[in-house]
Amino acid sequence: MTKHAEAGAVRLLTLAWVSRHLEVGERIVGGTEALHGGITAEMRRLTLRTRDGGIRDLVLRTFVDVEYAEDWLTREAGALTLLPGTGVPAPELVAVDPTAAQCEYPSLLMTHLAGRTVLDNEGLETRVPLLARQLVAIHALRPAERPRKYVTLTTADTVVPPKGADAAAWAAAIDVIRGPAAPCEGRFLHRDFHPGNVLFDVPPASPAAARITGVVDWAATSWGPTGLDVAHCSANLALLHGPAWGLRFAAAYEEAGGVPAAAASERLCWLVRDALAFSEEVQSVSQPWREAGRTDLTTRAVKERLDAYVTALMDTLG
Structure with missing residues (x-):
């Protein structure tokens, strides 16, 4: 299998897992946009069409060949479960597969937050x-x-x-x-x-x-x-x-x-x-x-x- 074909297969496995955790009537409608800035994890934004015709985004976090992926994703899932209602603005957990039982690589699915990182000197x-x-x-x-x-x-x-x-x-x-x-x-x-x-x-x-x-x-x-x-x-x-x-x-x-x-x-x-x-x-x-x-x-x-x-x-x- 070529590297390109292998990457495609990984993507399909992961998207199948994501689809099982969407709300009723939702489907992925766009490409998966890569989010830059991470060092150890791959980050992608997934655009969904909701049952009533609206649009919302989720974020997929995947660790590829990272030694401590299970520990990191388990801890992140625990934190995202704790944070709602605390006043600390953080994503909400949708699903997690820390051992890659269903995905090709350990992955976490969460809600997408508005805003952007700002690294400029101005401000x-x-x-x-x-x-x-x-x-x-x-x-x-x-x-x-x-x-x-x-x-x-x-x-x-x-x-x-x-x-x-x-x-x-x-x-x-x-x-x-x-x-x-x-x-x-x-x-x-x-x-x-x-x-x-x-x-x-x-x-x-x-x-x-x-x-x-x-x-x-x-x-x-x-x-x-x-x-x-x-x-x-x-x-x-x-x-x-x-x-x-x-x-x-x-x-x-x-x-x-x-x-x-x-x-x-x-x-x-x-x-x-x-x-x-x-x-x-x-x-x-x-x-x-x-x-x-x-x-x-x-x-x-x-x-x-x-x-x-x-x-x-x-x-x-x-």
Whole structure:
């Protein structure tokens, strides 16, 4: 079988599974539009014709040859089941096949949310406080059943300093993450909260009137320190828009009523750990940003920003 024929067969199997979970009288009427921006999953929008002649969209999320697909989809399905009625704008779960029992690959079907990801520099002054307030609302959730405990994979031995980086700053940063993490009370974490996973409605004539319409990609939902989520969004903003915006988000989270850490040293530890984690995956992170239109974010440019951000953290908080 050719690769093209195999891809067609996979598509037909998956669409057959989708069809079994549509409402009575619904049918798929358009092509399946690929949604860009994901790193590990394929995302497609499916357009449906409803029984009364209307149109609605669903989103199909598929993991192809991904080792932890079952765990990620099971966690995402659990989160999407929890979130309705909480005030956190998230997709609603339609169906999930985490073990590929009926689909060719592990898949999840969910409702489609209005809005779009915004990675441009324009309007940051408005969007950063919105992101901070949204993250505080996520951390305020108290589910009856906690998701699994957080994990951090980056260690002092796995960090890869960029070529030409500030050696003293990176050595000091690496020292910060040596040893075990401080104990914490724990909160509900998105665990991959950043601008690429947040949808906005931005009126063309009034960027200052932007509002959040959805938060997506709940596959890494965990229970742990709020500083982890703050650090991850801070690092993404630093690489997308410059180091100052990473520091600004951490401050905006506190201004919104969030508590990123019990002590200043703990706060620094999470910020540094997440920043250093990017040293291991600059290429995989920057590629989707370029595909989304940020062609200025070459691998070299992102590495330079990462070095500047790590240096800024150590100069400001170290």
